[in-house]
Amino acid sequence: MSRLLRGATIIWVVLRHGLDELLLSNFRHPWLRGLTRVITIGRRLDAPRGQRLREALESLGPIFVKFGQVLSTRRDLLPPDIADELALLQDRVPPFDSDIAVATIERAFRRSIGEIFVSFDRVPVASASIAQVHFAVVRDRAGREREVAVKVLRPGMLPVIDKDVALLRMMAGWVESLSSDGKRLKPREVVAEFDTYLHDELDLVREAANAAQLRRNMEGLDLVLIPEVFWELSHAEVFVMERMKxxxxxxxxxxxxxxxxxxxxxxxxxxxxxxxxxxxxxxxxxxxxxxxxxxxxxxxxxxxxxxxxxxxxxxxxxxxxxxxxxxxxxxxxxxxxxxxxxxxxxxxxxxxxxxxxxxxxxxxxxxxxxxxxxxxxxxxxxxxxxxxxxxxxxxxxxxxxxxxxxxxxxxxxxxxxxxxxxxxxxxxxxxxxxxxxxxGPPRLWRELRAEAPQYAKILPDLPRLLHDYLRHKPRDNRAELQELLAAQKRTNRLLQSLLYGGLGFVLGLLAMQLIVRVRLF
Incomplete structure (x- = not known):
């Protein structure tokens, strides 16, 4: 019943903003295109279609706003005017009650807010569709006071997301079956991609791990600062990081x-x-x-x-x-x-x-x-x-x-x-x-170093495996035995060639790198 009510709300918003004209215009069935002209009779559609789509998404709530933001990046799917308009979407979401944020933090860490933070600003500094951020002060393990930013997940988001994504998935199926470009544009994959983004954002531990990885990667670049993660104060619903100014x-x-x-x-x-x-x-x-x-x-x-x-x-x-x-x-x-x-x-x-x-x-x-x-x-x-x-x-x-x-x-x-x-x-x-x-050689060296443990594990076992095979082989099979011995000799010669030719091979790679450099520059 709730899905039906939500579906009815979406249809009403679509009709009110005249999006049926936009949605049905690309359908390959003539009767659907004819339906467009009938539905639009008596309505004023003065605003550009991109603006009407953006306003409709804003009225449907934060999940549809975020979907519009993701869709705005798919300029392979959209006309320029619609993509440009969707790029203007912003998460202007009112903050939720600070008492709920405090309760979420206390439930996550099973301590009172006063035990966790030296001070906690109840007025959020930022609010979006998925979470909001508060400033606070904590005492680190060395006893120093540190300014931090506390990101708290907006409550009740998972059922809302699942419900709206289910409807989007259903509509994507309609587009794929009725639109002439439906299969090539892969609307179901776009919705699945959007679903993945949203569920990833619902796990703030994942976001903390992303921050830690980027911080580690960027340490030697000296061009960008990534906030430090306070792992002892990180939870699926709460993420505490260094405050950046x-x-x-x-x-x-x-x-x-x-x-x-x-x-x-x-x-x-x-x-x-x-x-x-x-x-x-x-x-x-x-x-x-x-x-x-x-x-x-x-x-x-x-x-x-x-x-x-x-x-x-x-x-x-x-x-x-x-x-x-x-x-x-x-x-x-x-x-x-x-x-x-x-x-x-x-x-x-x-x-x-x-x-x-x-x-x-x-x-x-x-x-x-x-x-x-x-x-x-x-x-x-x-x-x-x-x-x-x-x-x-x-x-x-x-x-x-x-x-x-x-x-x-x-x-x-x-x-x-x-x-x-x-x-x-x-x-x-x-x-x-x-x-x-x-x-060049750096790539070769990296790959050899990565595979070295496997080589080190396999090579010492080769003589024993060959010995065991020959020992248990029937004595009358002399031709196969001679073939194996000959293969062993060829392998030994090959290893010697590789050993003696290694230096020449590296020198050749250096020469190749020099040739490539000359060609590029």
């Missing part, structure tokens, strides 16, 4: 007045992003201005401060190598190689003509090179690439959705900080260096 990155005039080098700040943001993606394969995937600050303290002046680690992205070694090769090929304007990579990866059918795909990619990308960022919309480049992908039946890659979202965030930050920033030339040296590391 900075200026929101979108307050550019204030940063400039304080003496921050704004162009350097823009370049540092690009460096942080590509380091997290290609070096670590683990990146902050929610880098909108509300989660990024800049430190003005003398010890860390001009460094980024990252907050909110509920959503992070991960990439495999295969993903990283494929993406790096694509980026380098783009920067070198080697569109044929980009087309070949798409075919080799299976993103497009093997029967695709390389020349046709190369020409399509060149048409999209060539006009944007050698221009400052203020004249380039990376979102528009991606959108045109996605539109081109329909012609070639490119399959959407779910594992890269967060990367696309974060790349658009980086573009927005870069444009706001330094409109003259050349994203291409800033990223190219980093990617070329990364590719050299992947092709």
């Amino acid at each position: 900075g200026v929101p990155i979108n307050q550019v005039d204030r940063l400039r007045a304080a003496g921050v080098d704004i162009p350097k700040l823009a370049r540092d943001g690009v460096t942080i992003f590509f380091t997290q993606v290609f070096r670590d394969g683990f990146f902050h995937a929610d880098m909108h201005p509300g989660n990024i600050q800049v430190s003005l303290e003398p010890a860390n002046f001009g460094r980024y401060i990252s907050l909110d680690f509920g959503i992070v992205g991960t990439l495999t070694e295969v993903d990283k190598e494929y993406l790096a090769q694509n980026f380098v090929a783009f920067f070198r304007r080697d569109y044929k190689r980009v087309a070949e990579l798409h075919i080799e990866s299976g993103w497009v059918p093997a029967s695709t003509r390389v020349n046709d795909l190369e020409a399509a990619i060149r048409t999209v990308c060539e006009p944007y090179f050698d221009r400052p960022l203020k004249e380039i919309s990376l979102g528009m480049v991606l959108l045109r690439l996605f539109q081109t992908s329909r012609r070639f039946q490119v399959e959407i890659q779910p594992q890269l959705v967060l990367l696309q979202k974060t790349l658009l965030n980086i573009e927005g930050l870069g444009r706001q900080l330094d409109p003259e920033l050349d994203l291409w030339s800033t990223a190219k040296p980093f990617l070329e260096k990364w590719m050299l590391e992947q092709l």
